[in-house]
Amino acid sequence: MSEHSSSTARFAKMMVVAKDEWRYWLRSKLAISVLAIGLILTLSSVVVTAINTMELSHTRHALQEDAEQTFADQPDRHPHRMVHYGHYAFRAPSPLSVLDPGVDAYTGNSIFLEGHRQNSAMFADQKQGTALTQLGSLTPAFILQTLAPLLLILIGYSSVSRERESQTLTYLLSQGTSGFTLIAGKGLALMSVIGLILVPVAISALFSLHEGESITAIVGFVLGYALYLTVWALLVLLCSSALSKNSESFTALALTWILLCVVMPRVASSTAITTVPAAGKLETDFAVAAEMRKLGDGHNANDPAFAQIKASLLEKYNVDSIDQLPVNYRGVIAMTSEAKLTQVLNEFAEKRMQTELAQTDVSRDFGWLSPMVAIRSLSMLTAGTSIETHHKFLREAEELRFDFVQGLNKAHVEQLSYQVDMNRNKDTDSGQKARVNAQNWQVLDDFSFAVDTPSLRLQRGAPAFLQLLAWIAALIIVIRLVGKRLV
Amino acid sequence: MIEIVQATAVIEANSLCVNIKNNSILKSLNFRVEAGEIYALLGGNGAGKSTTLKTLLGFNAPSSGSVKVDGKEVINALNHVREKTAYLPESATLYTHLTARENVKYFLSLADIQKSDDEIDQAFDRVALQRNARDRHMQTYSKGMRQKTAIALALLREAPIFLLDEPTSGLDPVAIDEFNQLVRELASGGATILMVTHDVYGACQVADRIGLLRDGELVGEFSAPQNGQIETEQVHAAFAQRGAA
Structure with missing residues (x-):
């Protein structure tokens, strides 16, 4: 029998x-x-x-437009009052967040932007819910x-x-x-179950094409889960083949x-926090205030700090x-001060973000030990709901904040005389004079947050892909x- | 001038030793079964009967010596040996979630054999499996009915070599007679049959030769006379004298 016909027969x-x-x-x-x-x-x-995410997306887009309109509709005012009036930046959810909200559920999705401050993102879903919802959504x-591996265990633990x-x-x-x-035949049956589980996910992922998601990211996302569930199918087959009794196989699985699904992800987080310590909020706030x-x-x-200027x-x-x-002169000081202050704030923010990334990297390395950690990283990275995306939002929001604050400071410098400005609190009339035209409030760029490109997201997810492939290769060898x- | 032809050994064990978990189960076992012959390995519990069959199927590797089926070393030609062999386990363990017909079709398809429903029915007829039971789930089957299904499967395999482990276990006397008749028909058709059993009477009724297995060694052989049966008393005496195992 030729090799080809032999493999066909097999x-x-x-x-x-x-x-x-x-x-x-079907009979059980x-x-x-x-x-x-x-x-x-x-x-x-x-x-x-999907319904929740679409509503969120719609709401955030509407709120963003509303915030921009409200800012632009403000009457003539002193420009520095507008600096403190502030503005909101909303992060629209990424299309694939319908399948994996990732860190979005825990980090805020909007930021109040104002002069001299970098506020934290707020309105995280998990903080808005009751204590029970903080356990995580379905x-x-x-x-x-988490549940699909259990499903595979329940139907496959006794296969061999x-x-x-x-x-x-x-x-x-x-x-x-x-x-x-x-064993391979039993594996094929388990793979078909994986296919069934992934069909609704794949269809839902394809719907995100209409929301602007790329097919590359969608394929990467679904493929990642196919690999992850394949790891579980192989683990199920291995235990079922190597152990002589159904009860032993079930217990082992x-x-x-x-x-792999409960302990290791927590060990990964704890190790990350221990090996890459991050300064607490109070400590950071004091350090920022001192600077x-x-x-x-x-x-x-x-x-006196401005004597040289x-x-x-x-x-x-x-x-x-x-x-x-x-x-x-007051406008110049406000502008210069804002630039210096922003530089300091950005340095602290970058340092914090680098620490968070270093912790995330340590945690992601545990994907070699737990496929759950690997898929969690890969899923968030390809869906555009990872910590990297959140950082991108923070940076873009900060850019928006700085630009509009400096735009208002520019109006302060150029369109309001120093004398009028200094006399603004003298009486009502002087206060009225110390205002600039509302046309100056058109300093806001349209803020529309977009996740990183699919190639960058997949590139970041490459190590997690490798981790899952390594699991599969090792399990096939043992099987x-x-x-x-x-x- | 008369030409003396050396009969071909289809099954052959030469100084076969098998150790399982450091226990010596088969100790320098020697026997050969020729084409068209019915050979019964007779022995008590723990004599090494089932181990011999499993070694012939390649489930146990010899620790020394050799075992050949169809002229090939078993361990080097597993696929060939299993393709040529129809194995009937002691307790026919078939799938209870399937009917007898589904069981037979499933096992046949794993052996790359396609049979029509008519052919399957003919095999069921030969083993006298009731018609109304053939499409019933096997969880309702008696041990004898399961055994008949397994025998039908062995027949449908059309293999030239049959390895039967306590084949009449669970069968009623009528079914045993029918089975013995079937075995003789197969042998006369050229099939080589090795059965292991502890049933002295059954072995004497059907076997051309009987090998007495004791503690992993062949301690005696009995051959049937031309057109006759091996004497039960003789074998029984040897079996009792030498001990069950």
């Missing part, structure tokens, strides 16, 4: 075994109930999360990462061990079927699930006093060895 036998496995499941109430529950859970989570990602326990294994093998062909004090108070033009301006314009300057000794 594959045909695998299909026979796989079909029989399905027949067994437990297996069919587990399958039905799994499918219903996946479908319902896809629908519910998202498709949760179903696929029951043949051994009921003494059909020797009989099966004596028909000329190799141990590996038998239950312990493996607890270890800011060195810069001087931008509201007080006479602060004053001297250089007087020299530049060849005048004796700040009253004679062709620009508003081949077990298959040879299968009796």
